[in-house]
Amino acid sequence: MATKSLASWAVNLQPSSLPTSVKQAALRSLYNYIGCAIGGSDHPTVTKAYNALSPFFGKETSSLLGHKGSKKADAQHAALLNGIASHVHDYDDTHLATIIHPTGPVASALLAYGEYKGGFSGEDILCALTAGIEASCKIGLAVWPEHYDIGWHITSSTGSVGAAVAVGKLMHLSEEQMAQAIGVAAVQVVGLREMFGSDTKSFHPGRAAQSGLLAALLAEQGYTSSEKALEAKRGWANVVAGGGTPKLDQFVGELGKKWEIEANAFKPFPCGIVCHPAIDGCIQLHQEIQRKGLKFDDIKDVQAVVHPLVIELTSKRTPKDGLEGKFSVFHGGAVGLLYGKAGPAQYGDTVVTDSSVIAVRDKIDAQPDKNLKADETYLTINFEDGSKLEKRIDHAVGSLEVPMTDEQLTAKFVDQAGLVLGEADAKSASDAAWRVGESKNVAEVMRTL
Amino acid sequence: MATKSLASWAVNLQPSSLPTSVKQAALRSLYNYIGCAIGGSDHPTVTKAYNALSPFFGKETSSLLGHKGSKKADAQHAALLNGIASHVHDYDDTHLATIIHPTGPVASALLAYGEYKGGFSGEDILCALTAGIEASCKIGLAVWPEHYDIGWHITSSTGSVGAAVAVGKLMHLSEEQMAQAIGVAAVQVVGLREMFGSDTKSFHPGRAAQSGLLAALLAEQGYTSSEKALEAKRGWANVVAGGGTPKLDQFVGELGKKWEIEANAFKPFPCGIVCHPAIDGCIQLHQEIQRKGLKFDDIKDVQAVVHPLVIELTSKRTPKDGLEGKFSVFHGGAVGLLYGKAGPAQYGDTVVTDSSVIAVRDKIDAQPDKNLKADETYLTINFEDGSKLEKRIDHAVGSLEVPMTDEQLTAKFVDQAGLVLGEADAKSASDAAWRVGESKNVAEVMRTL
Numbered sequence: 014m015a016t017k018s019l020a021s022w023a024v025n026l027q028p029s030s031l032p033t034s035v036k037q038a039a040l041r042s043l044y045n046y047i048g049c050a051i052g053g054s055d056h057p058t059v060t061k062a063y064n065a066l067s068p069f070f071g072k073e074t075s076s077l078l079g080h081k082g083s084k085k086a087d088a089q090h091a092a093l094l095n096g097i098a099s100h101v102h103d104y105d106d107t108h109l110a111t112i113i114h115p116t117g118p119v120a121s122a123l124l125a126y127g128e129y130k131g132g133f134s135g136e137d138i139l140c141a142l143t144a145g146i147e148a149s150c151k152i153g154l155a156v157w158p159e160h161y162d163i164g165w166h167i168t169s170s171t172g173s174v175g176a177a178v179a180v181g182k183l184m185h186l187s188e189e190q191m192a193q194a195i196g197v198a199a200v201q202v203v204g205l206r207e208m209f210g211s212d213t214k215s216f217h218p219g220r221a222a223q224s225g226l227l228a229a230l231l232a233e234q235g236y237t238s239s240e241k242a243l244e245a246k247r248g249w250a251n252v253v254a255g256g257g258t259p260k261l262d263q264f265v266g267e268l269g270k271k272w273e274i275e276a277n278a279f280k281p282f283p284c285g286i287v288c289h290p291a292i293d294g295c296i297q298l299h300q301e302i303q304r305k306g307l308k309f310d311d312i313k314d315v316q317a318v319v320h321p322l323v324i325e326l327t328s329k330r331t332p333k334d335g336l337e338g339k340f341s342v343f344h345g346g347a348v349g350l351l352y353g354k355a356g357p358a359q360y361g362d363t364v365v366t367d368s369s370v371i372a373v374r375d376k377i378d379a380q381p382d383k384n385l386k387a388d389e390t391y392l393t394i395n396f397e398d399g400s401k402l403e404k405r406i407d408h409a410v411g412s413l414e415v416p417m418t419d420e421q422l423t424a425k426f427v428d429q430a431g432l433v434l435g436e437a438d439a440k441s442a443s444d445a446a447w448r449v450g451e452s453k454n455v456a457e458v459m460r461t462l
Numbered sequence: 463m464a465t466k467s468l469a470s471w472a473v474n475l476q477p478s479s480l481p482t483s484v485k486q487a488a489l490r491s492l493y494n495y496i497g498c499a500i501g502g503s504d505h506p507t508v509t510k511a512y513n514a515l516s517p518f519f520g521k522e523t524s525s526l527l528g529h530k531g532s533k534k535a536d537a538q539h540a541a542l543l544n545g546i547a548s549h550v551h552d553y554d555d556t557h558l559a560t561i562i563h564p565t566g567p568v569a570s571a572l573l574a575y576g577e578y579k580g581g582f583s584g585e586d587i588l589c590a591l592t593a594g595i596e597a598s599c600k601i602g603l604a605v606w607p608e609h610y611d612i613g614w615h616i617t618s619s620t621g622s623v624g625a626a627v628a629v630g631k632l633m634h635l636s637e638e639q640m641a642q643a644i645g646v647a648a649v650q651v652v653g654l655r656e657m658f659g660s661d662t663k664s665f666h667p668g669r670a671a672q673s674g675l676l677a678a679l680l681a682e683q684g685y686t687s688s689e690k691a692l693e694a695k696r697g698w699a700n701v702v703a704g705g706g707t708p709k710l711d712q713f714v715g716e717l718g719k720k721w722e723i724e725a726n727a728f729k730p731f732p733c734g735i736v737c738h739p740a741i742d743g744c745i746q747l748h749q750e751i752q753r754k755g756l757k758f759d760d761i762k763d764v765q766a767v768v769h770p771l772v773i774e775l776t777s778k779r780t781p782k783d784g785l786e787g788k789f790s791v792f793h794g795g796a797v798g799l800l801y802g803k804a805g806p807a808q809y810g811d812t813v814v815t816d817s818s819v820i821a822v823r824d825k826i827d828a829q830p831d832k833n834l835k836a837d838e839t840y841l842t843i844n845f846e847d848g849s850k851l852e853k854r855i856d857h858a859v860g861s862l863e864v865p866m867t868d869e870q871l872t873a874k875f876v877d878q879a880g881l882v883l884g885e886a887d888a889k890s891a892s893d894a895a896w897r898v899g900e901s902k903n904v905a906e907v908m909r910t911l
Contacts, residue, residue: 058685065683066676069520069536087518164696166649197662200615201669202651207697213646213687216680220650227515231665234514236507238662245656247613252654256705 015155015244015261019148020191022268023178028140038274039139040450042106042146045279045422046116047078047446047462049105051439052357052429053098054079058212062097062219066090075125076459079433088129092176092226096121096219100168102357103339104283104429108146108273109387109413111153111167112286114218115277118172119145121222123179126229128456133183135452143274145179145225148195150273151264152243156250159257166204169217170253173198174243176225177232184233189240196238197228199249209326210340279422281411282355283429288327288342290390290409291317291379295349298394298404302350309351311396314376317346318391321381328379338365347374357429388412423447464604464693464710468597469640471717472627477589487723488588489899491555491595494728494871495565496527496895496911498554500888501806501878502547503528507661511546511668515539524574525908528882537578541625541675545570545668549617551806552788553732553878557595557722558836558862560602560616561735563667564726567621568594570671572628575678577905582632584901592723594628594674597644599722600713601692605699608706615653618666619702622647623692625674626681633682638689645687646677648698658775659789728871730860731804732878737776737791739839739858740766740828744798747843747853751799758800760845763825766795767840770830777828787814796823806878837861872896 031039053059054077063077067086075091077084078098086094099105099117108115123141127133153160153171161167177198181191201224204217232238243249243261250259282292294317302309319342329341338344338360347370348359364370385391388409394402408414410421417425423443430439445461452458480488502508503526512526520536527544535543548554548566557564572590576582602609602620610616626647630640650673653666681687692698692710699708731741743766751758768791778790787793787809796819797808813819834840837858843851857863859870866874872892879888894910901907 061683061685062680065679065685069538071518071520071536087520089518164701196657196660197665200652200654200657200662200666203649205649205691205696205698205701207688207691207694208645208649211645211686211688212680213649213685216646216685217649230514231511231661234510236510236514236662236665237660239656239660242654242656247654248656249654252613252704255701 015265016192016195016242017240018265019178019268020195021188023144023148023182024186024188024191026140026144026182028136031140031143034275035143035272036139036450038277039143041279041422042116042274042277043120043139043142043449044426044446045106046099046120048426048430048443049102050095050099051079051433051442051462052104053101055433056098056101058101058215059094059098061212062094074129076128076462078462088125089223089226091125092122092222093219095125096222097215100215100218102283102429103285104280104357106277106279107286108150108277110276111150111157112161113150113153113171114168115146115149115175117218118169118221118225119149119175119179121219122176122226123183124459126180126226127183128459131454131456133455135450135455137183138455139450141179141182144182145175146274146277147268147272148178149175151268152250152261154264155259155261156254156257159255160253163255164206165253166206166208166214166217169204169221170202172218172221173201173203173224173228176222177228180226180229181232184229186229186232190232192240193236193238194229194232196242197231197236198225199242201228202253210337276413278411278413279417281417281421281425282345283357283360284339284345285327287320287322287387288345289411290388290406291319291323291342291392292345292349292355293409294390294392294404294406295346296353296355298392298402299350299353301402307396309373311398312373312376313395313397314378315346316393317377317379318382318385319379320385320387320389321383322387323379324381332365334362335360335365342379343374343377344370346377357432464714465641465644465691466689467714468717469644470637472593472597472631473635473637473640475589475593475631477585480589480592483724484592484721485588485899487726488592490728490871491565491723491726492569492588492591492898493875493895494555495548495569497875497879497892498551499544499548500528500882500891500911501553502550504882505547505550507550507664508543508547510661511543523578525577525911527911537574538672538675540574541571541671542668544574545671546664549664549667551732551878552734553729553806555726555728556735557599557726559725560599560606561610562599562602562620563617564595564598564624566667567618567670567674568598568624568628570668571625571675572632573908575629575675576632577908580903580905582904584899584904586632587904588899590628590631593631594624595723595726596717596721597627598624600717601699601710603713604708604710605703605706608704609702612704613655614702615655615657615666618653618670619651621667621670622650622652622673622677625671626677629675629678630681633678635678635681639681641689642685642687643678643681645691646680646685647674648691650677651702659786725862727860727862728866730866730870730874731794732806732809733788733794734776736769736771736836737794738860739837739855740768740772740791740841741794741798741804742858743839743841743853743855744795745802745804747841747851748799748802750851756845758822760847761822761825762844762846763827764795765842766791766826766828767831767834768828769834769836769838770832771836773828773830781814783811784809784814791828792823792826793819795826806881
């Protein structure tokens with residue numbers, strides 16, 4: 014019944030019935046997404062994909078974010094390219110219970126279709142976004158953690174269903190059509206963790222967006238799949254469960270009771286979330302070193318005690334470029350210590366290969382401790398003279414306990430969008446993005462971004 | 463090393479080094495594919511997809527087979543739509559060792575790209591097709607049977623890699639680029655068996671074709687993935703192995719030594735291959751009944767002893783339409799007995815619901831016997847007067863032991879294409895398709911199909 018239950022819930026969700034906190038979470042998710050998609054829009058990964066695919070563009074109805082409204086594509090390609098851009102800096106949002114980055118696949122499909130079709134209000138968009146994000150996260154929870162452990166990139170492997178639900182909602186699909194759309198999306202399982210560190214990682218959410226959009230388009234024409242697509246013996250959950258026992262009924266049964274979008278966090282640093290506590294701690298230590306007038310050159314070594322996933326996912330000792338730097342807690346810690354900042358600029362290729370950064374990086378050691386929570390860390394700096402500084406992070410900035418404030422989200426948006434648009438246009442874009450919820454026609458807003 | 467080995471082998475494969483038997487198998491595979499794609503082109507499943515997607519078509523460079531050259535799409539959509547058409551009657555080819563229908567995903571991508579780019583000879587196309595089919599089947603063998611057992615539609619879950627290899631070969635990708643293309647294809651895992659019996663089943667090879675084409679296009683622009691995409695701990699094979707132990711090295715190591723395309727069989731009947739022995743037997747019994755002047759009305763019951771997969775996959779007792787009829791060994795047996803034929807016309811909706819067909823269908827019983835081979839069956843007809851007829855099928859027509867002859871393939875092509883194009887044009891198309899191998903520019907041939 015999970016497929017039909019999800020379809021029924023999504024079709025019947027009304028903007029007016031969303032709790033204020035959910036609407037707020039949806040707006041923050043969309044806002045953060047837009048900043049990330051603009052910030053990533055001129056990344057070489059996106060450029061390569063654009064060059065490969067622009068010869069195939071259909072009628073150019075949908076904006077590619079970040080090009081001051083000057084670049085468009087057909088809705089399917091816009092979904093793909095904006096999806097890639099939104100994830101390429103590893104700077105997007107995170108549903109912490111599953112490590113899903115939910116907005117990329119869902120919003121990329123939604124905004125591309127919404128602009129193509131036109132006439133949707135900000136309320137429509139935020140409601141559809143919420144439906145899609147709840148869909149992705151609930152089915153993700155149902156197969157977590159074995160699904161991720163075996164090697165699926167859970168953002169995209171759940172994202173096509175989320176995108177289909179969101180677009181299907183904008184289309185006003187019937188419950189039956191929505192179930193068929195979920196089915197067509199469920200057969201397009203995208204994303205392997207083996208690709209982390211390559212261009213293909215950010216292809217994942219883009220392709221999931223495109224797959225979900227395609228599924229909704231087909232279902233709208235009466236294309237059939239299965240009304241048990243998620244729960245059947247040889248349906249999505251059992252096939253991708255990685256040996257675990259899917260808990261679809263449990264989590265789908267919580268739709269509308271427990272809102273996953275409220276548990277969506279925003280990254281303060283453009284890299285894998287697992288190393289955020291260490292970076293946060295290093296930034297705080299940077300401030301302490303400056304306050305106390307200590308010298309970075311006098312650092313003998315830095316000892317970090319971290320959650321084992323930090324080692325598993327981000328232990329590149331000698332990253333060669335910005336992309337590899339994202340998978341190095343050592344680089345993240347080094348720029349945090351040296352610059353007190355770890356934004357997109359600090360993950361530039363030239364920073365990763367800078368000798369002063371490398372000098373600090375090589376002094377950092379990290380040891381796993383399975384008793385730590387994922388957002389917890391202990392740092393010790395030993396100085397040459399035998400003195401030390403210690404820092405304990407119970408919850409990293411950007412966690413649910415220490416969420417990014419709207420002001421911090423704005424600073425993040427303007428910082429990254431400014432690198433692409435210039436600061437003045439980035440600020441205008443930020444203002445427009447905060448006001449999306451009030452818009453009568455989001456297509457018009459999209460054209461200004 | 464499997465990914466790099468496959469890439470290297472494919473890049474270095476030369477038309478001149480293909481054994482004659484391989485070239486012949488490639489031509490027969492392509493010929494059969496073209497007939498199936500034409501035959502399926504006006505199916506409602508294809509029409510729904512066309513209607514959903516034509517608003518997004520880019521520059522219309524690539525023919526949609528079966529419309530007398532009058533309908534085109536951009537290469538990506540042509541790959542998708544021709545792929546759907548080629549599989550929609552369940553009438554395509556089968557690599558019997560894996561039940562992969564290999565040509566659909568590979569040829570759909572290849573021909574769409576080939577026509578878009580232009581200038582490729584028949585030899586180029588057949589060589590690239592061979593590379594793609596070998597790729598799909600070898601990686602399929604590596605994860606067979608657990609991959610299929612758990613619920614993946616192995617045709618499409620391996621097909622995106624096959625399609626990427628084939629298109630990549632036409633593009634003259636370097637070995638490194640080919641490995642990257644394989645990686646981008648490998649993250650797009652399409653197709654669940656739960657969809658059998660719905661429109662989405664034939665979406666699978668279409669989407670695999672499109673995914674493989676997309677992967678090659680990205681790799682051509684330098685898009686990176688992983689050179690261990692297939693064999694890494696969290697790469698394709700381990701993630702989709704369904705609990706089995708992948709044997710990539712073994713099967714990839716046999717590339718060019720054992721040719722899977724030579725083990726590609728062609729379906730004499732447009733339905734799941736597992737029920738072909740029973741249909742073959744029923745057709746032979748039809749001829750015997752006619753020869754002996756017996757009456758169909760006098761049949762009391764028909765007992766079939768079949769391989770267990772026949773029961774698992776094709777035991778719909780009361781199919782409601784042509785599509786469900788394909789999953790009913792009882793319907794297939796009934797039309798075989800009554801008409802001595804089981805072509806696309808015998809799987810029309812009106813035939814499946816015809817009362818005289820239903821009367822025979824309801825007399826047929828099938829019992830599994832796990833000691834039978836997959837293409838073996840024993841049939842007994844009991845007549846009202848106590849007499850009986852028996853038929854033992856050791857190998858069904860269309861098996862490797864009793865392959866379809868070129869004449870039978872031609873009859874199949876003209877029969878199904880004739881329903882779409884009319885008989886005269888179907889014969890012209892058949893002639894053109896048999897000559898594809900000699901063509902200097904396949905794009906010109908495509909425009910005539």
